[in-house]
Amino acid sequence: MHEDTKIVRGLDEERFHKTDAQTNKSINAHRLPIYQTSTFIFDSLEEAYGAFTGEEHHHIYTRVSNPNALYLGKKVALLEGAEAGVAFNSGMAAIATTLLTLLKPGDRMVSSKPVYGGTGELFAYLQEHLGIRVDVLGPEEFYDALKAGGYRVAYVETPGNPTLTVYDIELVSNLAHENGAVVVVDNTFATPFHQKPIRWGADIVLHSTTKYLNGHGDTIGGVVVGSEEFVGELLHTTKMFGTLMQPFNAWLTARGIRTLAVRMRKHSENAMRVARFLESRPEVVEVYYPGLESFPYHHIAKKQMEKGYSGMVSFVLDGTRENLKRFITSLRIFHFAVSLGDTDSLATSPALTTHALSPTTDFPANLVRLSVGLEDAEDLIADLESALKRAFSTSGVAGR
Template sequence: MNKNDKSTKSYRSDTRLVLTGRDPASNHGFVNPPVIHASTVVFESTEVMFSGKAPYGYGRRGTPTTNALTEALTDLEGAAGSVLTPSGLAACSLALLSACKAGDHVLITDSVYEPTRHFCTTVLEPMGVEVSYYDPLIGNEIGSLFKDNTVAVFTEAPGSQTFEMQDIPAIAKIAHAKDAIVLVDNTWGTPLFFNSFENGADITIQAGTKYIVGHSDVMLGTVSANERAWPRLHAVHGAMGYHVGPGDVYLALRGLRTMGVRLAQHEKNAMEIASWLETRPEVDRVLYPALESDPGHEIWKRDFSGACGLLGVILKDCTKAQACAMLDNLELFGLGYSWGGYESLAIYADPRKYRTATKWDEPGQLVRFHIGLEDPKDLIADLEQAFGALKS
């Protein structure tokens, strides 16, 4: 893009991913932004140093490399500004810290990413923030949980292990009527499949580790905010001293360029495998909002334009030991945390151990799959042979 026109809003998403955050004209014609390793910035004079008007003042607060990524994110999200953090969890914690203080009350979905819940327990609550968890299916009934000191609602659609589809526009409407900030963990949807701000968010979060980077080799978090939430988010980010190294930023920029085509393939593969899983006698239910059979399908169809490769499966009539034996029998699916890379992954999940506002009473065992970029027929064959362990 021309350096005087950093918006790509007139283009479709795949074109925007190619153009945004790049300015070859200011980089001697090179296609990609330079990788700048920097701490100290040398000023021309004390006048410039004290003015605060220099484009860069210290490496921790930004370089042309980090700015290329934050400008791209701000453009794609439709935000007032964006910041980077060293992990997705750091992005969640930063966003929450920017939205509340001691004496405040925050509402958090009971399906929240478990490390975010751990942050609330070990940091927010000891510092004097009251935390309440709500049923992710509460919708416009969330108003009954507000207190005089409720300042924020932290949402996630769908839930990262249990895949409930929240009605974020309904929640946001009530929260804003009560002057509360709405935060959305949009790692599953990404800005390509779910526009957080158009659906009522004030702050949107991504674990860039996952689909932005896309290659399982970088830890990264991103937080973007609207005009209301941006000044506070920007100030807290600076005070916390968060910084992401230029090499990781460069890999994130490189991953961003192909995020559209990768997500399209993840979705295609996941739909084929989810549909096959629904036919299996070993499967009680497939948790994937893009399926018509999913309870959250209508909300997904209304608010989302696509689905990523992450889904859950409730296995029928088996023990935890049998479910784990099935996982151990997998050959193409790796057993590992995180998701969003090119490879397929699987984990055993047990929401019973952390849910508090709602009861997870599914009788079967829950397994979460990330469907990667392998041929889905090979993945189906791997799942089929692994299901044999459920019979032993």
């Protein structure tokens, strides 16, 4: 099956087929229904005992498992090329549950830099409260540290939020496996349409589905995929922490995924045009986009990212915080909001928002992060152009 067909039709066989109790006729729904239920009825004591001891596959209770959350996990596993998967209430729930399944006090973990601000805060928490040492390192130091060994987990967010720094997943996986570490990749920015970390050797892949996988900016969620064995362990932790995704959000996210291929093509196309436009502007000091030949990590992105470079573009605005403020508040089509991967274009200042409390923050204060949406690229470029002009206009009046 080709990738586009798999995205739309993969797991088709898992829709719903049941005999209707009232009419005794078959119901063969085209879509998986929403199992909006807290609990599931057992037919016998034996069945209940089998479900609780894990000898039988039977849903018990929606904190423990639910058809929609498991379907979504399985769908992302199919697209990532993993054996199994499970969906979570948020990207952070996915990351926290994964790390608490893998690590114990005294363990060491090495992480790429930068990572999403919330992930950076979690690392600090793990260090302070659980005595898990987390070394957050730039690419060269990261590869050297892995070679030296001693790590239980190698955690990589690539492209990284917000500087789009790209780590070589194949190199990380080889070094980690030679030195006894498990490789976890946050694939939120790229999605499996553009990048399949397991193909390059990663063990576990996770996402904030809030972003491109759901794609419509109307749910919060996460997903983790990996081996059957690991996902089994993860489900045990999930049950205790209560982090499983709720049925309606899982259903909406699975609906969103069906249009992933068409959306990602357009996000990437628009982002490339926006990045090239920004490169040509005198008000812009530097543009970060993995698709630009001038980007220092372009050669790695070219190797491991397929069919394009996704929709995230960051750039450093010249001038002061005042110019940044004027720029952001002058945008009309781009909304000033955090999050990304929405149909609508969004812009934010990570230093003053998403990464303001992250201990691992070190990027230019005037960095602007754009999530380039699905609007017409000409309109997006016109919006950026007029906001850049206003940001530096000597009349000084800008904003709404």
